[in-house]
Amino acid sequence: MFREQQVCYEIARILLKRFPGMANDIYLGDEQFGQSGLHLAIVHDDYETVNLLLTNHADVNARACGNFFQPEDFKLTNKITDYQGYAYYGEYPLAFAACFGNKDIYDLLIQHGANPNLQDSFGNTILHMCVINYSSSMYSYAVRHWAKPADPHVVNHAGFTPLTLATKLGRKQIFEEMLEIMKVEFWRFSDMTCSAYPLNTLDTIQPDGSTSEFGHAKCASGNSRK
Template structure:
């Protein structure tokens, strides 16, 4: 019996709808016309056209909706079907077209009256007419039913070594990138398959490269650091090292800093670096990565050569600033009944505090923004809220100066009240900056981080609810008391015998 060459088209169901295992079992695609016109212009319902003659209108270069038969054969680990399909000319580089959705906890669904669920948010909506790269910023590592777009990526994601080797032998390229820019190695990092990762990078026919970046600029090393794949991160780290000498089981190696350090070759900050992802990571795997010899040595070198000097200098300047601020607050006398010496010391302290605030906001702040860049400075500031509070406190002290001048010029008490309020808010915010310097100590570091997590989380939520409730009930209580007083039914006096 002569073998039939299987067409490299979409797999359709009996209703002419494309079948897509990569998103849902039955995936309906727009712009599909199940009824074709005859040559005479009339609409004919050819039963042979159902399932074969349906070609989507929105496919320019890629003509497959969902998986090809080759993808499905790989999915079920059917090596015989894979060999049959490849033997009869199925393209091993055929990509998948479909819609990919986030995992169940991150999906926003809305129940309809008919009982069906309407998808209100999509992980990625494929549009072939657009040339824009697909972003991974909203992606999650647990996104289900994403195994790449090439049959080779399917085989690697499921760990089918035999099918992987067979596709490689027949021209499959593990370094081809899908719509996300991910290669086979990116897919293996996402799926956390270290055994298949080692097989792919050491394949005798076609080795997978580890230095290819996806659409977010992540290599396999930086991607493993970002999503917390500790074993694969260490594997990528060892692949990049260069051995200088070896004596028995002792060796001297060098590791390239590109992709690891936060500073690029041009001197800019690399927010996709492994060190940034590890330090900002929230999982236990990120914490375990800090015990790596390379990461620990890099952090110690950065601290000793640069950070420690700036840290100590800022701490000394803060102590001096707080000394003059405390002196100005303690010697301040609104009634103007203090001695001349105290007045002089108070004014000197106020001038020093004002100079310190202006220096912090203008010189030091401008220097940091210049060195890091505005966007990088804002992103770095989010990790240290106490530093933001300190800068706001300096701004409040500067804003209090005009009200002091207006109070002295007009003798209006309201300006004095405004000045006192601004200073009252600025003083605790300035002392709060001490918590920033307490982060380096093991005794207080974790406690400080926990405090700010509570403040920005549960306490902030409680504060908003509390303000709303107090404001609402305060207005009702004020209206109630005011109505009682106006009616004269509430006695303001108290009996002497009470």
């Protein structure tokens, strides 16, 4: 297998040297529209080929948005309920790297200008995709990234931040870890700690005392699914 990978890498290197524009070739058919060699290299965890493509100016923000990459419920009803899909990885190469949990490739893409806060067709960012794919370790890595920390407050097209999306999808473990990351610690004494948790996006009562119609709507939506 390793030998085959090396052969493929050498072929790619020769082709790119002769035809550098191939680094940005994409599928044009409806099913896999937008998928580039960069997406495929990430799916196969091929760091060397990812680096080769980026060196040849592959588009770090190319979007794989064909039907194959859509959530299954969207394919059937044109509506989103849970974002589950066989190949829904957030369209962008950086989102692919996050979904596959490859931190080395993630870092490499960041170094070449990838933006963790770009939103896909459904408004989801890297952090939303980590919630959807149960990847708490990658969420923590992205939100604390040394070069470009991902923004945990971005709202998707359905009105959910990564935190509120975790509540909608019932991702208990990642929800708890997200709260730990976002908490503000006031004091610590021995094994006792006093901390505040940012629940304003979850509570129907806002910090100024007003009520949030959006919050009520989310609660109603959640209750209707029980």
